[in-house]
Amino acid sequence: MKKLFEKIEYIDLFLWLIRAAIIIIVIWGTVATILDNPYSTRQWTDFVIFGVAQGSMYALIAIGYTLVYGVLFMINFAHGEFFMSGIMTSTVFIAGPMAATGFLNRHPIISLLIIALFSMLVSVGVAILTERIAYKPLRKAPRLVPLITAIGASLFWQNFYRGMLGSNVKPFPQFDILAGSIPLLGTQVLKTHIAVVLVTIIMLIGLNFFIMRTKTGKSIRAVSEDKDVAALMGIDVDRAITITFATGAAMAGIAGVLFALVFRQVHFFMGFTPGIKAFTAAVLGGIGSVPGAAIGGLFLGLFESIGPSLFLQSLGIPAFNQLKDVIAFIMLVLVLIFRPQGILGEPLAEKKA
Amino acid sequence: MPMLELNDVHAYYGNIHALKGISITVEEGEIVTLIGANGAGKTTTLRTITGLLKPRTGSVILDGEDLAPYPAHKIVYKGVAMVPEGRGIFSKLTVRENLDMGAFSRSDVDGIKQDLERAYELFPRLKERESQISGTLSGGEQQMLATARALMARPRLMLMDEPSMGLAPVLVESVFDIIQEINKEGTTILLVEQNAHMALQIAQRGYVLQTGEIVLSDSADGLRKDPMVQKAYLGME
Ligand SMILES: Nc1ncnc2c1ncn2[C@@H]1O[C@H](COP(=O)(O)OP(=O)(O)OP(=O)(O)O)[C@@H](O)[C@H]1O
Ligand SMILES: [Mg+2]
Numbered sequence: 236m237k238k239l240f241e242k243i244e245y246i247d248l249f250l251w252l253i254r255a256a257i258i259i260i261v262i263w264g265t266v267a268t269i270l271d272n273p274y275s276t277r278q279w280t281d282f283v284i285f286g287v288a289q290g291s292m293y294a295l296i297a298i299g300y301t302l303v304y305g306v307l308f309m310i311n312f313a314h315g316e317f318f319m320s321g322i323m324t325s326t327v328f329i330a331g332p333m334a335a336t337g338f339l340n341r342h343p344i345i346s347l348l349i350i351a352l353f354s355m356l357v358s359v360g361v362a363i364l365t366e367r368i369a370y371k372p373l374r375k376a377p378r379l380v381p382l383i384t385a386i387g388a389s390l391f392w393q394n395f396y397r398g399m400l401g402s403n404v405k406p407f408p409q410f411d412i413l414a415g416s417i418p419l420l421g422t423q424v425l426k427t428h429i430a431v432v433l434v435t436i437i438m439l440i441g442l443n444f445f446i447m448r449t450k451t452g453k454s455i456r457a458v459s460e461d462k463d464v465a466a467l468m469g470i471d472v473d474r475a476i477t478i479t480f481a482t483g484a485a486m487a488g489i490a491g492v493l494f495a496l497v498f499r500q501v502h503f504f505m506g507f508t509p510g511i512k513a514f515t516a517a518v519l520g521g522i523g524s525v526p527g528a529a530i531g532g533l534f535l536g537l538f539e540s541i542g543p544s545l546f547l548q549s550l551g552i553p554a555f556n557q558l559k560d561v562i563a564f565i566m567l568v569l570v571l572i573f574r575p576q577g578i579l580g581e582p583l584a585e586k587k588a
Numbered sequence: 589m590p591m592l593e594l595n596d597v598h599a600y601y602g603n604i605h606a607l608k609g610i611s612i613t614v615e616e617g618e619i620v621t622l623i624g625a626n627g628a629g630k631t632t633t634l635r636t637i638t639g640l641l642k643p644r645t646g647s648v649i650l651d652g653e654d655l656a657p658y659p660a661h662k663i664v665y666k667g668v669a670m671v672p673e674g675r676g677i678f679s680k681l682t683v684r685e686n687l688d689m690g691a692f693s694r695s696d697v698d699g700i701k702q703d704l705e706r707a708y709e710l711f712p713r714l715k716e717r718e719s720q721i722s723g724t725l726s727g728g729e730q731q732m733l734a735t736a737r738a739l740m741a742r743p744r745l746m747l748m749d750e751p752s753m754g755l756a757p758v759l760v761e762s763v764f765d766i767i768q769e770i771n772k773e774g775t776t777i778l779l780v781e782q783n784a785h786m787a788l789q790i791a792q793r794g795y796v797l798q799t800g801e802i803v804l805s806d807s808a809d810g811l812r813k814d815p816m817v818q819k820a821y822l823g824m825e
Contacts, residue, residue: 450692457678457689463640464676469664469693469741 250572257569268545277422282541284420288428288497290536291435295490296513297520297528298442299483305459305523306479308378312385313365315510316392317484319503321358322491325350326407326501327400334408343412351492358488359481361392366480371473389506396503404502407495431493438489439529445482446525455479459523508560515567521580530578539563589652591616591776592637592745597646599636606632608800609646614745619767619777621787621808623821624797630780631673633797634747637778638670639663650745664693669743673750673780675734679723683714686722686733690740699742707736710766728759735766745776752783764790784821788812796821 274282296318303311330350333339339346369388373381413430416423446452457465458475466472494509495501512535520531542562570577592614599607607629614620624630635641637648639660648655650666658666669690678686687707691700708715711732717725722733731751738746748767752760764786771777771790781787788794788808796804796817804814811817818824 450688453681453685453688454692456681456685460678460680461676463660464672464678465689466640466660467638467664467670467672467676468689468737469661470689471659471661 254573265545274544279541280420280422282544283537284422284424284428286537286540287533288425288431288536289540290516290533291431292490292493292497292509292532293513293516293535294529294532295435295438295486295493296509297517297532298486298525299480300514300517301520301522301525301528302455302479302483304517305525306455306476307370307374307381309370309381310385310514311370311480311483312382312510312514313369313388313392314483314487314513315506316389316396317358317362317365317506318487318491318494318509319501319506320361320392320396321354321356321484321488322407322495323396323400323405323501323503323505324357325354325492326405326495329353330408330495331405339408340411343410347410347492351489354492355485355488358484358491362480362484363477365392366477371476389510393503393506400503402503404500407499407501409499410496413496425497427496431497434489434493438486442482442486442525451475451478455482512563515563515570517577518567519570519577521577524577524579527577527579534578535563535566538566590614591651592778593647593649594633594637595647595649597633597636597643597648599632599641599643601632601641606800607636607643610636610797610800610802612795612802612805614776614778616744616776617771617774618793619771619779619791621779621781621784621791621794622797623781623784623787623794623811623817625820626782627799628797629800630797631749632800634670634749634778634780637663637747638668664741667741667744668747669738669741669745670747671734671738671749671751674753675730677722677725677730677733677737679721681722682719683722683725683733684718686737687714687740690737691742693741700740703740703742707739710739710769711736727754728756731755731759731763735763739770739775743775745778746770747778747780749780750782751779752781752786760786784817785823788822 296314299314299317300311303309303314330339330346333346333350365388369384370381373384413426416425417429418424419429444452446455454465454468454470455475455478457468457470458472458479462472465475490509491501494505513532516531516535517528518531519535520527520529539559539562543558590613592612594610594612597607597610598605610629610633612620612622612633622630622633632641636643637655639655639658639662642656650663650668653666655663655666678689681689687704691703694700713729714732714736717729722730725733731754735748735751738748751763751767755763760783767777767779768790779787779791788811791808793807794805794811795802796811804811804817806814812822
């Protein structure tokens with residue numbers, strides 16, 4: 236018994252040392268950078284704007300992880316593919332032909348709406364298919380089983396799209412109205428970045444209304460608390476779960492469009508990195524919490540875009556900008572170690588899994 | 589025709605034989621109580637009625653119709669509501685949202701509004717706390733909420749699983765008063781209780797459940813006078 240206590244203390248001590256070391260490195264790097272002052276205010280503003288735009292996309296994707304986790308306590312690792320499937324299909328079958336005929340830039344708003352709607356529908360369709368075929372039969376299985384299935388589903392969709400649409404990178408057409416930048420906040424801001432942030436805000440407001448105010452939204456929250464009691468209210472639990480998947484996928488479908496507008500290309504593997512980043516964002520914000528996913532996404536986007544320059548540059552690391560992804564995943568590990576419940580989440584122990 | 593009829597119901601949790609041939613009837617307008625020790629199978633009996641657990645053999649019949657083909661969420665639409673054991677409120681939803689969920693099966697907006705007012709009349713405390721997150725209510729208030737929520741379905745048959753559990757004696761009294769009032773307004777009640785003393789005061793009939801079997805069934809008066817009941821459930825020697 237006594238031995239056990241000593242052991243726990245050693246682990247605590249070790250964690251505290253890591254924590255202290257990280258804080259020291261961050262402070263040291265930050266102070267050095269500030270003293271050194273290698274960037275102008277305008278450059279910092281650019282970092283922030285880029286971070287917010289990137290973070291917005293993470294936030295939209297993160298919603299799907301957090302909603303599904305909320306109702307099923309399952310990490311849906313195929314969610315990145317829900318994101319990819321919509322915009323891939325939409326690019327190849329809608330945006331491409333529209334651009335080729337010139338319709339795209341003659342009627343940009345209509346085109347964008349059609350592309351977005353189609354992307355959303357395909358993402359939702361892929362999500363519902365996956366849920367019905369791969370997840371639903373495993374509802375009562377041990378928790379590890381759906382997790383493995385999700386990884387399988389992810390590989391399935393990647394290879395399905397690779398097989399059906401080819402493995403080359405596909406260009407997403409340029410919208411003339413979104414080309415270039417406008418002066419804002421003392422710098423030039425890309426129009427696409429502005430579009431990303433605006434669309435994200437609209438989607439989040441819409442989502443919040445749906446979850447908090449509508450009968451269906453309330454029933455999803457009821458299901459995520461207690462499935463048996465929800466059924467006693469007359470709520471069709473399976474249907475609520477399907478709607479939850481569909482809602483997350485709709486958000487991911489829109490995120491896909493934003494992604495394509497910013498990066499102007501799509502491919503079958505494009506869901507992987509944003510998927511894992513968004514998962515990180517969801518954990519960071521507190522998985523299961525919708526506002527948490529939004530905040531986590533924003534936070535991660537900002538951290539990635541500012542972090543390397545702020546903490547790492549002055550430490551003499553040569554290619555510090557290449558460490559963006561490393562930073563994101565170090566952050567995931569740190570969150571899991573020090574605050575597993577995330578920024579807004581509640582302690583996992585309280586959950587009645 | 590009885591409103592509710594359980595015929596020789598056998599139910600299992602995996603290999604555990606929890607109900608070993610339960611037969612119960614409840615007539616329209618009655619308060620019937622089901623008493624028994626911990627683990628006797630009271631909650632399980634209610635779960636077979638609501639469809640959360642399907643009997644392996646035997647049947648559950650409501651208004652002459654076998655409920656076997658209906659999943660739990662469909663049975664609510666037939667007029668059965670439940671106040672679950674341990675209240676089972678949605679603790680992250682507000683009081684009002686919990687009541688909204690109680691009315692999930694309905695679409696008659698006016699009727700729902702009336703019943704909401706009625707629920708607030710029965711439980712004024714809930715109206716004061718309408719927009720409070722219900723996890724922060726006191727135990728007694730949560731019990732009120734669970735009862736009010738079941739009423740929001742405007743059920744014809746209400747199943748109540750230990751509504752007095754964990755309540756102070758004064759509150760127990762008022763819960764039982766309210767059960768009687770609900771019953772007078774026309775709702776049939778099947779009441780599961782550990783507090784046999786109170787339950788037998790308001791019920792017309794009762795069943796005694798022991799390790800998954802009905803060992804006794806009689807009028808409430810008859811049960812109160814039964815030496816076995818007196819000894820085991822009423823704490824008399
Ligand atoms: N989910 C379950 N899995 C396995 N066994 C269960 C489950 N639920 C109940 N049981 C068993 O079934 C039997 C009946 O349980 P039930 O909950 O119906 O008892 P009860 O009469 O409601 O008791 P209490 O007064 O303690 O609530 C018990 O032996 C219990 O251990
Ligand atoms: Mg019980």
